Amino acid sequence: MKSILKYVFNQKKFILIAAIGMIGGVAAELILPYLNKVVIDNIIINKQTNLLFITLLSIFFITIFRALMGYVQEFTFDYVGSRISKSLKYDVFKHIQKLSFKYFDKTNTGELMSRISEDIDNIWMAFGFGIGLAIEFSLYFILGSIVLFYLNWKLALISLISAPFIAYLATKLENEIGKAFDKISDQTAVINTTAQENISGVRLVKAFAREKHEILKFLKLNDENYNLNIMKSRIWGKYFPTIEFLGNAALILVVTIGGMFVINENISLGTLVAFNGYMWMIVWPMRLIGWLSNILSQANASAKKIEKIFNEKEENYDGINLENVKGTLEFKNVSFKYENEYVLKNINFKIEAEKTLAIMGPTGSGKSTLISLISRFYEDYEGEILLDGINIKDISLKSLRKNISYIFQDTFLFSESVKENIKYGNENATDEDIINACIEAQAHDFIINLPEKYDTVVGERGLGLSGGQKQRLTIARGLLKHAPIIIFDDATSALDMDTEYELLKSIYSKEKQNTKIIIAHRISAVKNADEIIFLENGEIVERGNHEELLEKRGKYYDIFKEQFKDFEDLVRDEVI
Numbered sequence: 337m338k339s340i341l342k343y344v345f346n347q348k349k350f351i352l353i354a355a356i357g358m359i360g361g362v363a364a365e366l367i368l369p370y371l372n373k374v375v376i377d378n379i380i381i382n383k384q385t386n387l388l389f390i391t392l393l394s395i396f397f398i399t400i401f402r403a404l405m406g407y408v409q410e411f412t413f414d415y416v417g418s419r420i421s422k423s424l425k426y427d428v429f430k431h432i433q434k435l436s437f438k439y440f441d442k443t444n445t446g447e448l449m450s451r452i453s454e455d456i457d458n459i460w461m462a463f464g465f466g467i468g469l470a471i472e473f474s475l476y477f478i479l480g481s482i483v484l485f486y487l488n489w490k491l492a493l494i495s496l497i498s499a500p501f502i503a504y505l506a507t508k509l510e511n512e513i514g515k516a517f518d519k520i521s522d523q524t525a526v527i528n529t530t531a532q533e534n535i536s537g538v539r540l541v542k543a544f545a546r547e548k549h550e551i552l553k554f555l556k557l558n559d560e561n562y563n564l565n566i567m568k569s570r571i572w573g574k575y576f577p578t579i580e581f582l583g584n585a586a587l588i589l590v591v592t593i594g595g596m597f598v599i600n601e602n603i604s605l606g607t608l609v610a611f612n613g614y615m616w617m618i619v620w621p622m623r624l625i626g627w628l629s630n631i632l633s634q635a636n637a638s639a640k641k642i643e644k645i646f647n648e649k650e651e652n653y654d655g656i657n658l659e660n661v662k663g664t665l666e667f668k669n670v671s672f673k674y675e676n677e678y679v680l681k682n683i684n685f686k687i688e689a690e691k692t693l694a695i696m697g698p699t700g701s702g703k704s705t706l707i708s709l710i711s712r713f714y715e716d717y718e719g720e721i722l723l724d725g726i727n728i729k730d731i732s733l734k735s736l737r738k739n740i741s742y743i744f745q746d747t748f749l750f751s752e753s754v755k756e757n758i759k760y761g762n763e764n765a766t767d768e769d770i771i772n773a774c775i776e777a778q779a780h781d782f783i784i785n786l787p788e789k790y791d792t793v794v795g796e797r798g799l800g801l802s803g804g805q806k807q808r809l810t811i812a813r814g815l816l817k818h819a820p821i822i823i824f825d826d827a828t829s830a831l832d833m834d835t836e837y838e839l840l841k842s843i844y845s846k847e848k849q850n851t852k853i854i855i856a857h858r859i860s861a862v863k864n865a866d867e868i869i870f871l872e873n874g875e876i877v878e879r880g881n882h883e884e885l886l887e888k889r890g891k892y893y894d895i896f897k898e899q900f901k902d903f904e905d906l907v908r909d910e911v912i
């Protein structure tokens with residue numbers, strides 16, 4: 337709760353205004369029953385008509401004042417709730433941006449969506465509504481009780497007879513319903529994840545005709561959600577009617593015994609009417625205590641989940657700011673494991689600035705993992721990675737990532753225009769820069785044939801474009817960054833041979849001033865690299881340039897033979 341309370345404290349100015357509204361309203365509300373007593377005892381029964389005008393005028397102005405204070409209180413609490421929710425949403429989102437790849441490896445998108453939406457809404461509900469009401473009710477309860485004792489202590493004792501029982505039941509309710517909300521919040525996250533995965537994977541569902549399976553999966557989760565909500569209602573049903581009954585019973589008892597006091601002339605009729613008015617002030621809080629604990633428990637459960645996100649360690653952004661990066665990259669005895677098993681074992685290589693390193697190897701051999709370490713996506717590796725001789729762990733994360741352009745295997749595009757998507761690589765790029773990057777990425781020709789050319793909005797994750805088109809846009813985005821190091825993680829796999837050839841010809845060309853790392857499966861994509869390393873089970877098993885590797889007649893040669901088996905002459909020429 338501590339980190340959430342900080343947000344409340346930041347709103348102290350507005351909370352003070354709301355508190356003034358609340359205290360003003362409570363004070364006005366406390367005066368009204370007393371004025372009713374004056375009307376009945378002094379004006380109606382004792383005929384003190386001289387008090388009529390001033391009493392009615394007071395009632396009139398106090399009612400207006402009450403309404404005004406009510407408005408100030410309601411509006412300001414709502415305002416405070418919205419401000420807390422706004423800054424909390426912003427900070428949770430900002431914090432999530434700084435969490436490590438490891439965190440995202442183990443966390444579902446749907447779960448995070450639940451935290452940012454439902455859980456923050458629950459907190460908003462508590463601060464915009466629940467907590468204010470809880471304080472108001474406490475004030476009514478305490479001040480109302482004091483006035484009741486002042487009016488008649490015997491009746492006051494009777495009116496409070498049920499309070500300890502209500503307090504006991506409310507504590508039990510809070511405890512049980514809190515646990516239920518904890519489960520509901522977790523389960524809502526699972527439903528959100530399932531719905532989100534189903535909708536993004538709807539094409540796969542349809543292609544495999546698995547609609548029924550998906551519906552049943554959702555139905556099961558929905559049933560679980562329903563059962564948890566029913567469990568919550570049962571808890572609510574177990575306590576709430578009893579709490580209400582006890583509140584009402586006290587009211588009936590007071591009216592009955594108070595009536596007898598009036599008949600026996602122990603108290604005046606006006607006192608009984610006023611008593612009844614004050615009695616409501618303590619019965620209401622007692623009746624609504626269950627409902628309030630509902631809101632507060634829910635917010636408490638959500639706050640704990642959000643606090644858990646805040647407790648996740650952010651990536652360390654401190655370090656040296658690089659200037660004039662040349663792009664020499666060196667791996668020294670680097671080993672790495674995600675969980676228990678090493679996926680990279682004792683990797684050693686050095687690429688000089690502006691040279692090209694190609695990485696080949698069977699699927700799962702560790703290629704993507706190796707390059708993900710360069711941008712410090714994972715930091716708990718053994719050994720050292722040096723950029724221009726500086727350990728990358730000493731470089732500021734922002735500076736390091738600014739100097740590396742990473743073109744992922746997964747062609748993620750935002751639901752924005754083609755231009756906006758490409759500009760993501762360099763927000764200061766001019767239209768001319770964007771077009772040049774697209775020409776180089778072999779994307780310009782298809783873009784100008786799109787309905788709105790560069791302004792065409794691509795669907796979610798690039799929907800409406802072919803795999804190869806999406807890949808070319810992501811390459812253009814990477815090229816536009818003009819970083820000293822550029823990494824292609826199997827980024828040309830969806831292109832046809834001709835397009836890939838044209839694209840890589842430009843990438844490999846000597847005028848391009850950056851260090852290139854290319855992961856690819858086709859010999860044609862790697863053969864011009866200055867060095868090729870062949871990974872197997874996380875180890876470098878072969879290294880050299882194209883000619884050297886062919887001469888070795890090892891794994892690279894086998895792949896070459898396999899890919900060019902229809903061109904026996906070429907194979908013979910290359911090897912000789």
Ligand SMILES: Nc1ncnc2c1ncn2[C@@H]1O[C@H](COP(=O)(O)OP(=O)(O)OP(=O)(O)O)[C@@H](O)[C@H]1O
Nearest residue numbers: 441674675679697698699700701702703704705706
């Ligand atoms: N985030 C992760 N958490 C745990 N294990 C992972 C993670 N990412 C990859 N791995 C495992 O690490 C190993 C290497 O995976 P990696 O993606 O680096 O291989 P790759 O050579 O790039 O494969 P591909 O050619 O199929 O892309 C695999 O066994 C994979 O299952």
